[in-house]
Amino acid sequence: MWIDRVKDVMAFEERMVAHAISKVAEVHRERIREVFGVEVAVPETPFPRITMAKAQGSPAGRRLGPGGGEGDLDPDGERRIAAHMKEQTGHEFAFITHYPASIRLFYHMRPAGRPDLTLSFDLLWKGMEVTTGAQCEHRSDVLLRQAEEKGMSTDPMQDYLNIFRFGCPPHGGLGRILMAMLGLDSIREAPFLFRGPNRLTP
Template identity: 60%
Template sequence: MVSRTLIRELAAAVGQEVTVYGWVNALRLQRKLQFVILRDHTGLVQITNKRTEEPGELEQLIEHGMPPESAVKVTGVVISATNVKLGGLEIQPTAIEVVSRSEALPIDRQTGIDQRLDWRFLDVRQPERQLTFAAQTTLEEALREFAYAEGCTELHTPKLMGTASESGSEVFAVKYFERTAYLAQSPQFYKQMAIAGGIDKVFEIGPVFRAEPSFTSRHATEFTGLDVEIAWIDDVDDVMSFEEKMLAQMLRRIKERHGEAIREIFGVEVNVPATPFPRYPMAEAINLLRSRGWDPQGVKEELDPEGERLISAVAAEEHGSEFVFVTEFPVEVRPFYHLRPAGNPDVTASFDLLWKGLEITTGAQREHRYDVLLKQAEEKGMALEPLTSYTDCFRFGTPPHGGFGAGLNRILMVLLGLESIRDAMFLFRGPNRLTP
């Protein structure tokens, strides 16, 4: 069996014969030389073949038998070539095997995103897509390392639910034998069950489903959620502190491993944030922005997307921070299970975290007292009977706790400066897309 050498390993193989596997990224066929740019998941290398007076089999193969995106195996000698931009190396081939010849491509680098998504398996061959998912892997790795070090237990909660979560809106109903089930909007209720079960800190990385008919660049009907719940907190600041430290570690790892590549490919500088992040109570944020001319129609108690961008600009101006917490959301715009501070019962102990103007997280301290929880549900006009499987968790001694849910794909979108969340996920799902 031939031993494969990855392109990133070639610098250690100068003067040696190697075999590399990959795709034909580009061809440059000149009168005296043939150049093949070969690509694998670790980088690019130039294959240089000198033409002969009588074209041989190798020359004919390069000329006519391996169009761009063909899958090939190339055997040859690694040569140091200072005039070659791709790492100062090239391979002089002795043999090429075309393992799968490509047809004419249906997309190219200028193709619009909707058509690219139709051919996503081709689209993800591009270096920027490869880097996107390498960065996603690193984000998840760093999150897990942080959570494990903090004593968290990783759980995997059901995505099929017998009753609609939250208020019942924006959920997908599915046929489940002779009854109806619902795809979970969030693992939050299950995280709280774990807290009630005596597991002090839990987290999950998993799919989230939202039946939102939204066509914006930041919405998807299925995405990957990063969810955390921690017990025995003093207040919601403990939850925010956990998240900002977690994000700082995630970005520190990204900068170490991918910072240079992200700068080169996406033109984005990865900054490791200082903690704590600035915090603006909602009422203060609204008054501050209105004093600066923000006055959207119909928005009274929370920020619209423009308001989120503006308060982020204020945080950058006043604190030099890309991140900002907006806190103390009014009771009217938050769920019944958010705790209401004793000294200010008109607001909730809740927050959104914005990064460069985009909301990436929603979190709160939860109401852990059974009688107060039922009262708040009734005030919201909710029937108590369908909530029993949730509220029963609070009948037998549940500690103060809180948590948050963050969107991995939104984090990736902001991190890389992507124009749409559709490029921040392997296969996008939206109101009009269920394929491929």
């Protein structure tokens, strides 16, 4: 999607998730309660947000990996951060934002003056990561530099990189929603034309 900033991606996702859950509740609330014993709760927007640094530094966070902020949250850490956020805000959903560049993809945009961070996020729901999203880098020179920084060969990516050389507006997205919605076994089945390490064309 075309965006101005990463917050636009999160705003779109929270509206989409709330709308989808409201429709499920509208049509299937009674049956879900009967079969699963679960009450479908429609979330309010906006969802609360916390940076990765604050999440890891909180009493509920678990710091992994060398260098303090260079690590990720393990599943137990995600559960505890989600519980902490629910206690603080009453919300079952929470965005964790600004992941370290060292653990994110090369095409995730980085904030001005903070090359160590990315404009990316995970969405937690009931203690589990359900989506990853980001503002993607659209400047070809920066994209190339970040790929090389990660030690990636750019030779196989020329068709992909040409999209940005010829001009691409600021954009972003989020992963795995369609995969989860349709019960697909692999993310490769979700996009119209999958791109991965072994398939960059057509």
